[in-house]
């Protein structure tokens with residue numbers, strides 16, 4: 311179990327009478343890129359909320375590199391290396407790209423920003439922000455207000471923000487939603503360039519992206535895990551075919 315980045319055991323989440331996540335067990339290897347697919351309401355975002363600690367499960371356990379994290383709060387999970395992006399953006403639109411990155415980097419520091427310290431005290435934050443922006447090829451946009459970036463660029467900045475804390479597990483909730491085909495391609499290649507040591511769990515409605523990025527795909531339906539396997543396994547799975555054909 312210790313070699314796994316993430317292990318979910320019999321995870322269930324009830325909201326009143328509704329079972330949003332139903333007895334899900336899952337093992338994700340360190341460095342694996344796994345896509346989670348499934349129709350709207352399947353419980354994908356709820357599963358992410360359980361992994362991040364937004365709320366506790368009704369039943370079941372969660373392990374991160376062998377350490378049980380089922381009951382520990384969000385900020386402690388962040389400190390252990392679990393990071394996420396949201397289905398809805400959480401950037402500051404009226405700040406520049408660089409300012410957004412610096413704020414995120416500074417938020418992780420033990421010493422908070424103080425006015426009388428010279429700017430050189432923050433040189434390491436600047437260097438960190440710069441290297442992350444270089445990685446996603448958006449360094450030249452550093453002085454642009456976030457609201458003036460394209461939707462696709464904003465999504466890339468969100469990934470940058472999640473990477474500030476050097477996570478070991480990165481959870482991306484529908485990162486390509488609303489992107490044009492060209493933006494989706496560029497976003498996909500950004501993800502492919504990330505450090506291969508980072509484990510990525512990706513909720514993705516775009517099958518091409520899921521198949522391109524993930525070696526394994528997990529399918530959720532009505533809270534339950536109904537299939538896990540390679541692209542070929544999933545395409546050939548008759549239950550999966552029925553669910554997706556039923557949606558058309």
Ligand SMILES: Nc1ncnc2c1ncn2[C@@H]1O[C@H](COP(=O)(O)OP(=O)(O)O)[C@@H](O)[C@H]1O
Pocket residue numbers: 325328330348349350351352353354355356357
């Ligand atoms: N905080 C919540 N309170 C009550 N019901 C919720 C909550 N979050 C999600 N749900 C319900 O749980 C089910 C699964 O939702 P969700 O996890 O968002 O699905 P997905 O991300 O796969 O579209 C839905 O029926 C949704 O309405």
Ligand SMILES: [Mg+2]
Pocket residue numbers: 354355356397
């Ligand atoms: Mg969702």
